[in-house]
Amino acid sequence: EHAPAPGAHRQADGHLVPLLANVGGAKDAVAAAGLNAQGVGLFRTEFCFLERDTEPTVEEQAAAYQGVFDAFPGKKVVLRTLDAGADKPLPFLTDATEPNPALGVRGYRTDFTTPGVLERQLQAIALAEKASEADVWVMAPMISTAEEAARFASLCAAAGIKTPGVMVEVPSAALTAEAILREVGFASLGTNDLTQYAMAADRQLGPLAALNTPWQPAVLRLVGLTVEGSAAEGHNKPVGVCGEAAADPALAVVLTGLGVTTLSMTARSIAAVAAVLKTVTLAEARELAKLALSAPSATEARAWVRAKLPVLEDLGL
Ligand code: PEP
Ligand code: MG
Numbered sequence: 001e002h003a004p005a006p007g008a009h010r011q012a013d014g015h016l017v018p019l020l021a022n023v024g025g026a027k028d029a030v031a032a033a034g035l036n037a038q039g040v041g042l043f044r045t046e047f048c049f050l051e052r053d054t055e056p057t058v059e060e061q062a063a064a065y066q067g068v069f070d071a072f073p074g075k076k077v078v079l080r081t082l083d084a085g086a087d088k089p090l091p092f093l094t095d096a097t098e099p100n101p102a103l104g105v106r107g108y109r110t111d112f113t114t115p116g117v118l119e120r121q122l123q124a125i126a127l128a129e130k131a132s133e134a135d136v137w138v139m140a141p142m143i144s145t146a147e148e149a150a151r152f153a154s155l156c157a158a159a160g161i162k163t164p165g166v167m168v169e170v171p172s173a174a175l176t177a178e179a180i181l182r183e184v185g186f187a188s189l190g191t192n193d194l195t196q197y198a199m200a201a202d203r204q205l206g207p208l209a210a211l212n213t214p215w216q217p218a219v220l221r222l223v224g225l226t227v228e229g230s231a232a233e234g235h236n237k238p239v240g241v242c243g244e245a246a247a248d249p250a251l252a253v254v255l256t257g258l259g260v261t262t263l264s265m266t267a268r269s270i271a272a273v274a275a276v277l278k279t280v281t282l283a284e285a286r287e288l289a290k291l292a293l294s295a296p297s298a299t300e301a302r303a304w305v306r307a308k309l310p311v312l313e314d315l316g317l
């Protein structure tokens with residue numbers, strides 16, 4: 001017997017904040033649906049093909065994508081096109097001899113050196129979408145300029161994909177969010193990479209962990225700038241967060257206060273984030289966002305916000 005779905009996630013004043021899941025394939029998606037995810041906010045498609053040294057066929061890809069779409073009929077599924085490189089090498093796309101892989105040909109940039117793979121992936125996504133009932137949105141990783149966003153949108157349109165978007169994980173994208181969001185329908189902040197690039201601190205290096213936290217006021221400011229860009233000239237395009245930051249219940253409150261509209265996380269964090277979000281109003285979240293932005297350090301930003309949220313201690317978070 002399944003417990004009845006508790007339904008949509010809200011703040012204390014009724015403001016809706018859909019909590020979505022990060023998934024790597026159908027198995028994760030089915031589990032996420034059982035944990036009350038309202039959809040998928042990040043489908044990391046490269047996880048379907050990590051062990052491959054040749055490009056998967058369009059049919060193989062369509063089958064893998066449909067497995068995820070079918071877990072969320074009628075719900076939003078945000079699929080990310082292949083994000084190969086640095087911490088996620090795919091032999092058919094990336095060059096293992098680059099001196100600085102995190103700054104190299106990765107994410108969307110592999111289209112510069114291996115043209116065709118992205119177009120075939122978009123074809124596969126369109127095929128899978130036709131055969132499913134999910135509301136499919138498609139975003140490109142590592143977008144750095146409005147030109148790249150425009151080109152990605154035109155490739156999506158050519159493939160028949162209706163809702164193209166970008167990940168904001170390079171500081172240049174946050175700083176030019178207004179121009180970027182003129183080209184595409186939505187943005188999703190990848191705070192893991194946004195933090196590593198804003199702080200120039202490799203996300204895989206333990207000794208840099210104190211720099212590499214999304215509580216850094218510099219990172220929070222980039223989140224705020226992205227939301228401002230999305231609201232400019234009445235665009236009002238959705239801006240989500242799909243990095244690990246969204247799974248930290250205190251930071252999740254701050255992100256909603258900065259104007260982020262959806263949060264996507266590992267499905268096992270949804271219950272805790274929902275439990276804390278429902279205790280604060282949007283106005284309170286905005287105050288906490290201001291407090292965090294005014295802090296002189298990541299440590300203080302986190303401590304100051306947590307001190308205002310005693311519910312965290314009540315819940316053992
Ligand atoms: C991110 O960078 O925050 C993100 C969600 O993508 P990944 O962790 O897969 O790089
Ligand atoms: Mg990333």
